[in-house]
Amino acid sequence: MNKRYLIRARSCARVARGPLPRALNKFRVLHPCLPLLLHGQGSVHGDQASGSQRDQRMETTIRAAIARSRREVRRTSGWGGVIYILPALIILILFEFWPIFFNLWISLWRWDVGPVAFIGFGNYQRLFGEGFVTRDYADRIVVGEVLESLIVTVYYVLGRVPPTIALSFVLAYMLFQGVRRGRAALRLAYFLPYITSSIAVAMVFTWIFNPRIGVVNAVLEGLGLPPQKWLQDPIPAAKRVLQWFQVGGLESWPDIAAGPSMALVVVIVYSIWASLGYSIVIYLAGLTNIPSDLYEAARMDGADGWALLRLIVWPLLKPITLFLVIVNTINAFQAFDPIFALTRNSGMGRGEAGGPLDTTLTMPVFIFRNFYERSNSVGYAAAVAFLLFFILLGLTIVQFRILGRTSYDQ
Amino acid sequence: MSPSLAQYNRRQFSSALSYVLLIAGALLVIFPFIWMLLGSFKNIEESNRFPPTIWPESWHPENYAQAWNAPPSTLGRYLLNSTVIAVTGTTLQVLICTLAGYAFAMLRFRGREVLFLLVLATTMIPNEVTLIPNFVTIRRFPLLGGNDLFGAGGSGLYDTYIAIVLPGLAGAFNVFLLRQAFMTVPHEYWEAAQIDGCGSFGYLWRVMTPLTLPTLLTVAVFGFIGRWNGLLWPLIVTRSESLRPVQVAMTYYQTEFLTDYGTLMAASILVTLPIIVLFLLIQRQFISGVVSAGLKG
Structure with a gap:
């Protein structure tokens, strides 16, 4: 394969990736599956693929990269796109993110059908105290x-x-x-x-x-x-x-x-x-x-x-x-x-x-x-x-x- | 014997061995389904016999009628509830995730990267953490179900279809999957669509969705099966039999027909059959969907 072709492909891919993968890179530290999601089967192919296969793959990569880089700059319309994600975002915030804090809040209460009494870290004391080590009827640990x-x-x-x-x-x-x-x-x-x-x-x-x-x-x-x-x-x-x-x-x-x-x-x-x-x-x-x-x-x-x-x-x-x-x-x-x-x-x-x-x-x-x-x-x-x-x-x-x-x- | 022939023979042998082991394994895996089907025709006496009979001595299709009419509401009612939950939930989910996936793939707007990260991060939050707070949120939803502005007074969304369906409508992983699918559509389509006077929503609706139909189908089938088989959340947020799905009903049947395994199996068959039929209809597409969801995204 022509070397210049390869270099061009790489730079295209870089342009196409834009700012998103940088942010994703940070995220990779947190998320275990992401490297696999992003690189996926690439690791299976590795560099062992035969010449023609590699050429073919390179070509598709380049095409996709060029298409993506064009697409990336297409729209800069402020908040327009937010409307599309709003429904998903509201649900995710309300039922995925908010619950983490709400769960913490509930865990600070004695709570039945509703809150009964605020007990601070009482539940955690119980959890790490008698929840971990306790005594049975015969007073054994x-x-x-x-x-x-x-x-x-x-x-x-x-x-x-x-x-x-x-x-x-x-x-x-x-x-x-x-x-x-x-x-x-x-x-x-x-x-x-x-x-x-x-x-x-x-x-x-x-x-x-x-x-x-x-x-x-x-x-x-x-x-x-x-x-x-x-x-x-x-x-x-x-x-x-x-x-x-x-x-x-x-x-x-x-x-x-x-x-x-x-x-x-x-x-x-x-x-x-x-x-x-x-x-x-x-x-x-x-x-x-x-x-x-x-x-x-x-x-x-x-x-x-x-x-x-x-x-x-x-x-x-x-x-x-x-x-x-x-x-x-x-x-x-x-x-x-x-x-x-x-x-x-x-x-x-x-x-x-x-x-x-x-x-x-x-x-x-x-x-x-x-x-x-x-x-x-x-x-x-x-x-x-x-x-x-x-x-x-x-x-x-x-x-x-x-x-x-x-x-x-x- | 030449070495290549020996190698050939060895390969033939290992292939035969593979077949034997694989078929034996497959029979073992399928066995519970076969046992379920044969058992669903046995009467209570035969299903409680030891050692058990494999082939039913006498056939009792009336088990199915009995399972269908089981209390506290008929199985038909629960199947209907499950269908309503699965169909509306899946439709809305596909709609919401398509819009979000499209925006993340194609549109450029302020805060896109941060928002996409936020969406992806939700895949790491386990169900157990959201279970209790979401229940409280549903129960104390402001201004609905007799609640005041601060969520006190009534029962909020508790015991409604909305409560069952609402929290699962977004699905970060589906957004991710659809975004990946949309990104593979060649840019030339957009240029052509623009010349024809297509806006960004028209482009999504007329061009993108037909081109990414396999992925949309995968998301939809995943959503449908997940809702059909779901138990914990509907169990917690409902009380009325007119809302509860079949899987919750199965827990009553387990108590109701404690030793009448024939009727219990008949109910299991009736509940599982729709999923098996759905799966057999589109299995090739579905399995490749599972693979791409697992590996490529």
Whole structure:
């Protein structure tokens, strides 16, 4: 390719970008997905694309850049454009930005249907005090309700995200490599739960995992394994498994320290089932974008399937993996519907979501319970919501730091 | 055997293995749907049998009638409510986001960058933080629903369709998606449209929207499915059965038909079917929409 052509393209792109990307650059520090949104598949293409492909891409880039640079200067009509964004802006300010401050305000009150009494940081004292460490009926020091909910949330996220990523990568790779005919049909099958997952579909899981009549227990029995109580079992799954094999080791551990409860494991299984399709589709798109001559070149050099996977596919899909880790983690931290649908009627307690014995009470469900099902604790729920907000914010920033270390534009 | 033939055989073998594993996996993923469908025809006795039967011994389509007439209001009513919520909400959302996306893509005005940043920043605010304040905002909305100027006295927008639909109408991510789509439309169209005497709104309406139809469709389908499957927000801001959507109704059915899994599954099928049909109609377009939303934006 002509070098002058390239230089011109770059300057065009610079002009076209104008002031907006500068502002966006600042924003990139805050937002984890943005580098991916902006650079997207460019990282997958990298510079490894073949000559003709690169030429073609360069041409489209240039065309788009020129068009954009012309468009940029077209209008300087003061506030004219604001009218177009006004409806969206009003709604976003009223229902997205204002709530952050309003939430803080509510968390400073004892609040029931309306404000009852201003108590300053009382809710936060309760949250970080007895919410974290408290004493039980026998005056022993135990984990408080907020910390317990936080631990349950972490179990849920860790139980859900890594298996989703691993499974979807393997399935997408098999779909891409091993399958010619029927790929669309298989992709459809894996994607179906993602769009239908709702309370209605979760119902069938309460039947499948029913301890008395469920089909899963029928299968276990057929295999000669002991039937389980699934959604009604607050005992950690690890303890149950050790019981099957009659090995000791965890009996003395408090339940909260011994991993997710059996009930939470079922919730995790459902959540993986419901979210798998999305990650598969994204991975599949990433795999399709790897130029095929790369494979051919590697094959010529004698690379076998495993080497291909390890040296080419995995590194090139790394940005997509990170994107999926972030999206899935944020979704998992905020998940409410799966837990509400599966644990509301788990047969113990008062029919509230989060049971049995609060072992599936993740933070969103904890907030919902205090807000909707308890009296006088709306302010407390708001304080916990704020804690969740900062946890997510911190997590986002940490993930961005990790993300920032891997290069996108190679 | 030559090395290339060995390699070929190995590849054939791994392809066959992939097929077996993928089909087994797909069957496992589809299994809950199959179980739901077969179960919806079993009577209460058969659905509570252990070990369970796979194929129904006797078929009971009357489960569907029973699910349809379930209390406290008929399923038809809830389906209608959901349709109203999903259709009006999605239409307004597409409209609002299109206008905003167009302005951010094509028009130049003071404060554009800052406002765009503001819009993008909302994608980082988790639902849990906005849940409680938004409920209070709806409940104490000034001058509506018997409220005075300071939001006291009445119930504001609580228990109205507006309350269900309003907070989700903007959707920063949709604005972003549409902006990206509008930016790909070649500039020549604008020049041609100008010669024909087209204003900036006419250009959006007559030229831009037809050209970016795939993205608009993606946004609309996302919006529709999200509203159809939504539970928490409608549950919180409504009380009347004449407003509540199907997913909220499903929580009653779970209690109502506690052990009558046949009827419960029939209700699940009736609620999920519209989404499955919608998805099958436009699945290719929709999946590529999900991909571009996830990767390119």
